[in-house]
Amino acid sequence: MTFLELAEKVLLEVKRPLSSSEIWRYAEEKLYTGELGSQGKTPWATLGAQLHVSARDNEKSPFATIGSRPKKFYLKKLKYDKDLLVEEDLEVSGEVEDTMRYSERDLHALLAHFIFYTMESYSKTLDHTKTSKKHYGEWIHPDMVACHFPIDDIKPEVYDLSMAINESPIGFISFEIKKKLSFGNLRESFFQAVSNSSWAHESYLVTSEISTETEFLRELNRLCNSFGIGVILLDIDDPNDSEIFIDAEQRDELDWETINKLAINPDFKDFLVRVKKDVESREIRKEWYDKVESRESLIKFFEKKKG
Structure with a gap:
């Protein structure tokens, strides 16, 4: 079937x-x-x-x-x-705008839940205020990054060999978050994601509200096909109904030049150090990544945001 x-x-x-x-x-x-x-x-x-x-x-x-x-x-x-x-x-x-009072920042916890349970990965939120913009201007780094560790799915011998020949099965994912996507902010939001997210194996533009206009969806799909960016639609009413709206293109190689640039952010640098340690030890220290809230606590949180 x-x-x-x-x-x-x-x-x-x-x-x-x-x-x-x-x-x-x-x-x-x-x-x-x-x-x-x-x-x-x-x-x-x-x-x-x-x-x-x-x-x-x-x-x-x-x-x-x-x-x-x-x-x-x-x-x-x-x-x-x-x-x-x-x-x-x-x-x-x-009409969500009239009844809901939540911020873009509030969506980070919702996305962390989705990343952990649906994408089976570990996320890290990047604090933009820790990054100096004097060298690179705007759109320096994404809102969140994540790593997929297939440690439990691969036999130790196969895993060790993949690392030895520099074909690591580790996967990096990048996320740019916007509360709402419509024609009014599509191009700026999309190219912001392209600018700071294309370093990873997968890149996503994440939102909780998306326009259903036919022309908008056609243009969004065209941009995603052209640049390989995926779209994740978060559901504030039930985290388990969040979904990958458009699949991201899978890239085989990382953009190390951009990764080096992103490392000016202390949170991203800590993320890289943590991933390296977990890969070497084959033991994931969950406490070093974003806290994953339960479905029930997230539902309760957004219920309080309703007007």
Whole structure:
């Protein structure tokens, strides 16, 4: 069974719009996920990405979407109660700016949770105030960085050999965070991400609010395809519904010149030192990375931000 066939099976049974995370959880409860031909490390993220692409780019797709926070999927061929669709649209597409009072900085904890549980990586927030801008100007470094340690997934002999021949399986990820993405700030936000994030194996522009205008999404997709930057959509109502909206391009090599430039920031320098020690010891010291808040505490925090 493919991911899209799995989603269609679930939606046929439930007969109401569901987010990709809700589809995955239902499939797990029914043991349908065991029928997938291939899953990978983050199958729920793969499911979300394939559903978004199918509904957005394929006119013959069986899926349609409603709302944006999170986006929910339903089957075109089913006859839904119109009142149900209106209710769902109001529920997930309310005007966030009028009811929510959270800052861009508040999203760091939400992203750290996503990085740890979905991307299986360890993050580090970079404090911009610690960086001198006199040498390089604006857009010096990203908001957060992360490292993926496949230590538990690789046999010690294979891991040691990869390190010996300079083909490390370690993966670095870079993140630029914006509270909202729309035509008004797309180009500045995007090229800020390009400027300070393309040093890593993967680079992402992260947001909690994204415009659903067709022309905006088309331009965002074009830019991502051109520069290899991915997009992560955070869900402030439920961290587990956050998802990779557009996949990032995987790069084989790191940009060491840019890494050297970023090391003027003390937090980034500490991150590099910590990763080196963890790689050498094959033991990850979680306390040296960003604290990962629980789903419940994050939900409670953002609930308090509601007006």
